Amino acid sequence: MYSHTLMHSETLEIPQRVAEQVELNVSKIKKVAAHIRSGAPNLIVTCGRGSSAHAAIYAKYLFELSLGLPVASFAPSIASVYGANLKLEGALFLAVSQSGRSPDLIAAAESARVSGAYVVAVVNDEECPLSTVAHEVIPIRAGVENSVAATKTCVGAMSVLYDLCAELTRSQEKRGALKALPGTLKMALQCDWSSACAVMRTADQALIIGRGLGLSAASEAALKLKETCEIQAESYSAAEIKHGPMAIVRKGYSVIAAAMPDGSGASVHAIAHEFLKREANVYVVAARSKMSQESSGLHMPEAEEPCLQPLIFLQAFYLFANRLSIERGLNPDRPLSLQKVTETT
Amino acid sequence: MYSHTLMHSETLEIPQRVAEQVELNVSKIKKVAAHIRSGAPNLIVTCGRGSSAHAAIYAKYLFELSLGLPVASFAPSIASVYGANLKLEGALFLAVSQSGRSPDLIAAAESARVSGAYVVAVVNDEECPLSTVAHEVIPIRAGVENSVAATKTCVGAMSVLYDLCAELTRSQEKRGALKALPGTLKMALQCDWSSACAVMRTADQALIIGRGLGLSAASEAALKLKETCEIQAESYSAAEIKHGPMAIVRKGYSVIAAAMPDGSGASVHAIAHEFLKREANVYVVAARSKMSQESSGLHMPEAEEPCLQPLIFLQAFYLFANRLSIERGLNPDRPLSLQKVTETT
Numbered sequence: 001m002y003s004h005t006l007m008h009s010e011t012l013e014i015p016q017r018v019a020e021q022v023e024l025n026v027s028k029i030k031k032v033a034a035h036i037r038s039g040a041p042n043l044i045v046t047c048g049r050g051s052s053a054h055a056a057i058y059a060k061y062l063f064e065l066s067l068g069l070p071v072a073s074f075a076p077s078i079a080s081v082y083g084a085n086l087k088l089e090g091a092l093f094l095a096v097s098q099s100g101r102s103p104d105l106i107a108a109a110e111s112a113r114v115s116g117a118y119v120v121a122v123v124n125d126e127e128c129p130l131s132t133v134a135h136e137v138i139p140i141r142a143g144v145e146n147s148v149a150a151t152k153t154c155v156g157a158m159s160v161l162y163d164l165c166a167e168l169t170r171s172q173e174k175r176g177a178l179k180a181l182p183g184t185l186k187m188a189l190q191c192d193w194s195s196a197c198a199v200m201r202t203a204d205q206a207l208i209i210g211r212g213l214g215l216s217a218a219s220e221a222a223l224k225l226k227e228t229c230e231i232q233a234e235s236y237s238a239a240e241i242k243h244g245p246m247a248i249v250r251k252g253y254s255v256i257a258a259a260m261p262d263g264s265g266a267s268v269h270a271i272a273h274e275f276l277k278r279e280a281n282v283y284v285v286a287a288r289s290k291m292s293q294e295s296s297g298l299h300m301p302e303a304e305e306p307c308l309q310p311l312i313f314l315q316a317f318y319l320f321a322n323r324l325s326i327e328r329g330l331n332p333d334r335p336l337s338l339q340k341v342t343e344t345t
Numbered sequence: 346m347y348s349h350t351l352m353h354s355e356t357l358e359i360p361q362r363v364a365e366q367v368e369l370n371v372s373k374i375k376k377v378a379a380h381i382r383s384g385a386p387n388l389i390v391t392c393g394r395g396s397s398a399h400a401a402i403y404a405k406y407l408f409e410l411s412l413g414l415p416v417a418s419f420a421p422s423i424a425s426v427y428g429a430n431l432k433l434e435g436a437l438f439l440a441v442s443q444s445g446r447s448p449d450l451i452a453a454a455e456s457a458r459v460s461g462a463y464v465v466a467v468v469n470d471e472e473c474p475l476s477t478v479a480h481e482v483i484p485i486r487a488g489v490e491n492s493v494a495a496t497k498t499c500v501g502a503m504s505v506l507y508d509l510c511a512e513l514t515r516s517q518e519k520r521g522a523l524k525a526l527p528g529t530l531k532m533a534l535q536c537d538w539s540s541a542c543a544v545m546r547t548a549d550q551a552l553i554i555g556r557g558l559g560l561s562a563a564s565e566a567a568l569k570l571k572e573t574c575e576i577q578a579e580s581y582s583a584a585e586i587k588h589g590p591m592a593i594v595r596k597g598y599s600v601i602a603a604a605m606p607d608g609s610g611a612s613v614h615a616i617a618h619e620f621l622k623r624e625a626n627v628y629v630v631a632a633r634s635k636m637s638q639e640s641s642g643l644h645m646p647e648a649e650e651p652c653l654q655p656l657i658f659l660q661a662f663y664l665f666a667n668r669l670s671i672e673r674g675l676n677p678d679r680p681l682s683l684q685k686v687t688e689t690t
Contacts, residue, residue, distance in 0.1 A: 049585060049588045068431050070431045070432065074415075083608075086414065223589050232550045234579050243689070247571055263428075342588050
């Protein structure tokens, strides 16, 4: 009963699409990585909106941890509203977009190129205006995405970024983990999170907690609950939540805690424990080997390399959001007043 | 009846504290600015948590627009959880904190210093561990802040950052506007936003819309509604909100739109108009000369220079949040389970 939507069928496509992408992008990734290496950038700047912004958060942690390069986020308004250029000589500029058609994103990429950055567009629709502005385009290869809620293009953008990082770091471990990724994503399709569905059927509010690499997945999950389930879900790092916002968590409040199998997981488990003491409905999502005894746990398979865990989480989460949307009497393919291509200026 | 709280009295102190700060920091600001200029940084990195993170968002737009330097945000977990160092040779690292005692913030500043950055701490408590890690300390001079919800330290941190920017750009216009700031802040104490109070008395959810420079103020306002009013308020840029999250805005939903008197104001007015069509309760906050005819408007005095408008907005907003908290039967000085000093690791 949950399988008739576009969101569902496109989520099921993810493992196969990622496998094709990794295979077909080999020479492109090598070429772009070689060019980046030759330029020896001291800064990476990302730009994206919506789900693509969450892929950009993923890139921030991934590249900072793997390459030690600082990663800044380019606010499109700097170019499109204020008409300002930044000093980006020698920087790597990564523009992420499904459609590649948002005027403000194109203005940002143009501004970065004029400022001396090497502009790489990660896009699903290669024949887009953003491509004409970029020095190089890496295709996401997710196929046509008809669901208004992005699923396969978001995980696909993340796997492109991971692929580029693996090539830049020449990490055999990362390359091996990427080859194994489609298989683990397929396993994630079997996750049963129906216990959380039952409780969140009537929720109007929720928090999604992550930290570090997991913050990208938490942010994307929160957006999906807003757009497909009309739940005001907000993502927070397990540390940032303590600086005030946790005041809203009371008995019966819904919390999903995405615990990654790296050093960040402990603080996510700790804040989940704190919210359980307040009698909130807390669901900790963890790899089976890291399951906490003390809370309602949702299982996810473990990625071969911790940096890939956010993609595994999202694979399972998208199915969950689709089901929750339907259980709430909504149609995830027809969110209130939203279009597929959002052109912001 | 709204004036017996610490939050209220500390909010009233802001104009005087800022005036003292500007006067007493003259030589310190000159010294730090001279050192920054001599180092010719090509990157600014900020770090802060909670309200200080919002001052850091303000710094991002301010320095990017005024100096053209890219501004990145340092995620404390990179240092404290993952133990990684970034390549920050020659960068300017701005650590913002009220207490200067969060272990993860101190770890971040230490990591930046080891990586070759020039570390400047903007703190209220000068005798803090963070100060010992920094090359230079610029005091916020807000006096002791006892209210759990930060008010004067946040606006104070923002005015320090503006002061530094004015000195770095040698802008007579910015210096003049800074001198006039306490007077405009004082005028903002007269703002009457009681109409919004009446409607939001029973709200559990809200959105605060800003864009560009105004996004910092929107983020800080959303945090204040969470911690003092137990309203799940989230901030969004007028552009980002279109990428899915606006699905949650229906009839009767509360929206505060912070329209700055610069190029970003138009998109904030436009999204407010869209939400009015959905019969949401929309309050547009604008300078009197920029008031929209079509929505319930809340007035704020206009800063001499548009970059200072977020501080004016917050001056008025803090009084509003204090009043709304009390009208909701809460005590803004005693938020649920929060302490004044939040030590995150």
